[in-house]
Amino acid sequence: MLRRDQPAMTLLLGALIAVAPLAMDIYLASMPSMTRALSATPGEVQLTLSLYMYGWGATQIFVGPLADRFGRRPALIAGLALFVAASAVCAASRTIETLIAARVAQAIGMATVAVVPRAVVRDLYTGERAARMLSLMGVVLGVAPIVAPIIGSHLHVWFGWQANFVFVAAYGAIALVCVVIALPETIKAKNARATHPTVVLANYRRLLQSRRYVGYALVAAFASSGLFAFLAGSAFAFVTVIGTGERGFGFLFGAVMLGNIAGSIVGSRLVTRWGIDRMIRYSTRLMLCAGLAMAALAWAGVAHPAAIVVAMFLFMVALMTTMPQATAGGLTPFPEISGSAASLLLFCQFMLASTAALIVGVTFDGTQRPMATVIAVASTLTFIAFRALVRHR
Numbered sequence: 001m002l003r004r005d006q007p008a009m010t011l012l013l014g015a016l017i018a019v020a021p022l023a024m025d026i027y028l029a030s031m032p033s034m035t036r037a038l039s040a041t042p043g044e045v046q047l048t049l050s051l052y053m054y055g056w057g058a059t060q061i062f063v064g065p066l067a068d069r070f071g072r073r074p075a076l077i078a079g080l081a082l083f084v085a086a087s088a089v090c091a092a093s094r095t096i097e098t099l100i101a102a103r104v105a106q107a108i109g110m111a112t113v114a115v116v117p118r119a120v121v122r123d124l125y126t127g128e129r130a131a132r133m134l135s136l137m138g139v140v141l142g143v144a145p146i147v148a149p150i151i152g153s154h155l156h157v158w159f160g161w162q163a164n165f166v167f168v169a170a171y172g173a174i175a176l177v178c179v180v181i182a183l184p185e186t187i188k189a190k191n192a193r194a195t196h197p198t199v200v201l202a203n204y205r206r207l208l209q210s211r212r213y214v215g216y217a218l219v220a221a222f223a224s225s226g227l228f229a230f231l232a233g234s235a236f237a238f239v240t241v242i243g244t245g246e247r248g249f250g251f252l253f254g255a256v257m258l259g260n261i262a263g264s265i266v267g268s269r270l271v272t273r274w275g276i277d278r279m280i281r282y283s284t285r286l287m288l289c290a291g292l293a294m295a296a297l298a299w300a301g302v303a304h305p306a307a308i309v310v311a312m313f314l315f316m317v318a319l320m321t322t323m324p325q326a327t328a329g330g331l332t333p334f335p336e337i338s339g340s341a342a343s344l345l346l347f348c349q350f351m352l353a354s355t356a357a358l359i360v361g362v363t364f365d366g367t368q369r370p371m372a373t374v375i376a377v378a379s380t381l382t383f384i385a386f387r388a389l390v391r392h393r
Contacts, residue, residue, distance in 0.1 A: 008182070013137050014137040015175060016076070016175055018144035019080075019083070019175055021144045022144045023083075023168050024052070025149050025253070026155075026164045027164040028253065029235060029239070029247075029253075030246070034048075037160075042361075046357075046364075047361070048096075048100055050361055052104065053107070053228060053353060053354035053357055056107035056108075056111050056114065057349070057351045058347070058351070059107065059112075060111045060114060060350065061344065063112050063343050064115055065195045065203075065340055067112075068119075068195075069190060070190065071185050071187055072123070072183075072187055073185050075116050077179055079113055080172055080176040080179060082105065084109075084169050086102050086103075086108075087106055088165075088169050090162075090168075091162045091163075091166045091169065114346055117137070118342045118346075119338050120183075121134055122332075122341075123188070130328045131325050132272055134323075134328055143261065145254075146257040146260070149253040150250040150254050152164045153246045154247070154250070203340040204344055206337075207341055211389055212329065212333070213330050215388070215390035216327070216330035217348045218381075219280065219385050220330070222378050222385055223319050223323060223379075224319075224323070224350070224352070224353040225355075225381075226378035226379055227319060228353035230312055233371030235249060240366075241367060242368075259315070259319070259320065260316050266320075267321040276329045283317075284383045284386050286318040287315055287322065288379045288383040290311045290318060291315060291375045292376050294312065294375055295373050297372070299369060299372075312375075327345065
């Protein structure tokens with residue numbers, strides 16, 4: 001079993017949370033073609049993303065208490081097993097209805113993989129050390145959105161869209177084996193009453209009564225809304241509106257996601273020097289500028305890849321210097337209910353972000369304007385939430 005001071009622990013936790021963006025991003029380039037292959041509309045195909053996000057977010061409200069009650073290892077193992085099985089059904093789907101249902105099941109399994117690694121970090125670290133650990137995990141996490149669409153676009157060209165889900169199922173199976181072999185149980189004392197309804201409600205009420213916790217949760221939720229709006233609209237913006245093709249989309253999407261790595265590296269180095277709140281204060285300024293610039297270019301009718309890529313790259317830098325810090329800021333004051341705190345934070349994050357993705361899908365008008373507008377609104381709300389609800393130290 002791994003120890004907390006081993007680099008392999010960071011690598012494993014990063015690889016686990018990378019399952020999530022891999023499952024979301026790998027098939028994005030295939031979405032326009034899937035409308036034809038499954039005799040579906042663009043809105044129906046986008047439901048495989050937005051309903052996936054809703055299922056993921058809704059499940060997370062229960063995952064934290066279960067992880068506090070039964071432990072981190074059992075929760076991860078059960079979630080990964082469900083994820084692998086659902087991914088196989090996705091690959092075998094022949095109708096859009098079957099694919100949507102399988103994606104929701106996939107999301108339910110994925111919810112565990114999103115919550116538990118963050119709770120493991122809180123079990124092992126606190127404060128700025130936890131923020132730094134989350135930023136380092138973000139470096140590993142940042143690789144997945146870069147390589148996923150590139151891999152997915154080539155798998156689509158060579159074998160068809162189903163190959164994307166075969167790849168995801170194989171990755172999940174490898175992750176499952178690694179957890180069984182290498183990840184120790186990190187919770188110090190399991191809470192036998194963690195899943196009791198009165199305890200669950202009391203824990204969530206305690207969290208929601210904390211102004212700082214709510215502030216950090218909304219910062220994370222609004223920032224994620226901008227990312228999810230991009231995930232929902234980018235394939236149609238690049239492939240359909242600008243005409244880059246599936247492979248071109250993969251490389252452009254990867255260029256945007258380089259901001260993941262840049263932001264994670266910057267955040268991990270500066271957070272111990274600046275502190276959590278100062279880091280978020282600066283990063284939300286950058287996010288606001290990037291979001292407003294993208295919307296301005298879209299409404300000016302600039303249909304060029306650079307109008308999206310440059311602004312979204314800067315948004316991703318800001319995102320990855322905001323999210324780990326907001327997560328650490330929200331979880332640190334609640335060590336005894338860190339699983340519940342992580343669940344509620346991610347529940348809020350995914351409910352708002354899924355709504356943003358749904359809005360992009362239903363308002364698609366043949367341009368990049370709906371996507372860019374939602375990103376700009378999300379950036380503005382992130383900027384406001386931090387300054388209105390989180391008191392600066």
